[in-house]
Amino acid sequence: MTRAFDRNRLADAKPAVLAPLAETPFHPRLAALALTNDWYDWAGFKAPASLADEELEYFAIRSTAALFDLSPMxxxxxxxxxxxxxxxxxxxxxxxxxxxxxxxxxxxxxxxxxxxxxxxxxxxxxxxxxxxxxxxxxxxxxxxxxxxxxxxxxETEAVAGLSLQGPVSCALLRAAGFAGIETLKPFELRAFPHVAGEVVVSRTGFTGDLGYELFCPAEEALSLWDRLAVHGERHRLRVIGYSALNRARIEAGFIVANADFITADTALREDRVRLPDEIGLDWMIDPAKESFNGRRAILAARETGRLRHALVGLEIEGSVPAPLAIVYHRRKREAGLITASTWSPFLKKTIAIASLERPFGVGVVDDLWTEIYALHELAYSKLMKRVKIVPRPFLRLPRRIATPPADI
Structure with missing residues (x-):
């Protein structure tokens, strides 16, 4: 049976581009704290770039405890x-x-x-x-x-997620009744009772700091939030947006898909895709593993020297970040692009992640520069700043892997 074409129904339909962003299970609590009204689109969900003050949100990650809504992941x-x-x-x-x-x-x-x-x-x-x-x-x-x-x-919509990061994150969870949380090792997970069900807690995160990720059914999201918030003031807990998290993840040297590399199924040009070795994931590959997607092509590229790119960490002289700035060799020849950059308050340095075209970043590592256009009082100043290739992560914190964490 063929369905009749209804012009009126089609006219009333809302174009996808005008459809409102979905709200995560934690949105009522986020909206109440969103003084900046600074939202962005994360995979079709309404997510905060910041809530009150980006600087304070960043320092919560490094000094006390920070809470970030992971649900759109x-x-x-x-x-x-x-x-x-x-x-x-x-x-x-x-x-x-x-x-x-x-x-x-x-x-x-x-x-x-x-x-x-x-x-x-x-x-x-x-x-x-x-x-x-x-x-x-x-x-x-x-x-x-x-x-x-x-x-x-x-299960993106069915499972809510929170990231709790910072040096007092373990103490906060212990105060909230997560008994034995201090024995959880990095990259370990454990289920804890919550209401009539459970919360799965993993010692993972995207900040390079001590931290945990918590997952629960969407219907129990607000009760989990409130369970943590009861102890939040005592532990100087601050809810954060992506801007602060992004600064911390750059310090940790972590990469983001479709920011630091283009995923193969979204790339429009053949030369935009990347092999694992070209984005610093070569350590994942065990040639002894007999079969996995792309194995033959990856090993062949290694054997024939067909690797064309290198992802590197940079320190940039001065205090002006250089996101999406071009990297030059000897100030003239283009060597690649900075994919992420920030001023690190913790390190007191300007740092960046860059995708360079080999041999730059591998054989050629000296006399590299970046061109920055800095905005000051409605005028742009062109700055040529020297950059230095350095290992990632830029920041290594012993507390990230200490078990049990220090009792703060």
Whole structure:
């Protein structure tokens, strides 16, 4: 039976571009704190860039405790008797080595070895996993799973997430009744009782600091928020937006999909895609692992020297950040592009992540410059600043891995 064409119904339909952004389960609490009204679109969700003061939000990460809404992050539930085999075929790292109750930072590629995304893989049980990432991949995942005994479900909306970061984050969780949280090791996860269900807490984060990520059913989100907020004032807890988090993640040297590299399925030009070795993920690859997406192409590129790019850390002289600035060799020849940059209050330096065209960043590492256009009083000043290649992460904090964390 063919459905009749209804012009009136079509006229009343709201164009997708005008559809309002979705609100996360924590939005009522965020909206009450959003003095700046500074929102942005994160994967179709309304998310805060800042809530009150970006500087204070950053210093909460490094000095006390900071709370960030992770709910818009894409989350897939992957389960079934072949879940391990499927994920081992999909991702770069060896999933058979991932124990139950552990988390693995990983990435996955297309058949040509180009990176599709990076993310975290949580092993919740023998045959149950949660894959968290930046982009949406459900059709591609389902196609790849056709021959495996596995089910894949998008649980982005069903599962709410919070990131609690900072030197007093462990003390706050302990005060909130998460008994034994101080024994949780980096990249370890554990379920804790909450209301009639549970909260899964992992010792992970995107700041390079002591921190945790908490996941619960969306319907229990506000009760989880309030459970933490009760102890927030005593522990100087501050809710933060992405601007502060982004500054901390640059200090930690972490990369962001479609910011520091273009994902293979969104790149419009062939020369925009990246192999794992070209974005600093070469350490993930074990040539002894027999089969994973892109293996043949990745190893062939290594053998034939077809690696064209290098992702590097930079220190920039002066105090002016240089996001999306061009890097030059000897002030003349273009060597690459700065993908992320910030002034680090902790390090008292201007730092950056840059994608350079080889041999720059590998064989050629000296006499590099960047061109910055600094805005002062309605006028731009062109600045040529020397840059120096330095290791990432820029910031290493012993408390990030100390177990148990210091009792603050």
């Amino acid at each position: 894409t989350k897939y539930c992957i389960a079934g008797p072949d879940a391990e085999a499927f994920l081992n075929r999909l991702t770069l790292r060896d999933v058979s080595k991932l124990a139950v109750g552990r988390v693995q930072y990983t990435a996955w590629c297309d058949d040509e070895g180009h990176v599709l995304d990076d993310g975290t893989l949580f092993r919740l049980g023998r045959d149950a996993f949660r894959l968290c990432c930046q982009e949406r991949h459900l059709p591609w995942l389902l196609d790849g799973a056709a021959r495996y005994g596995v089910t894949i479900a998008d």
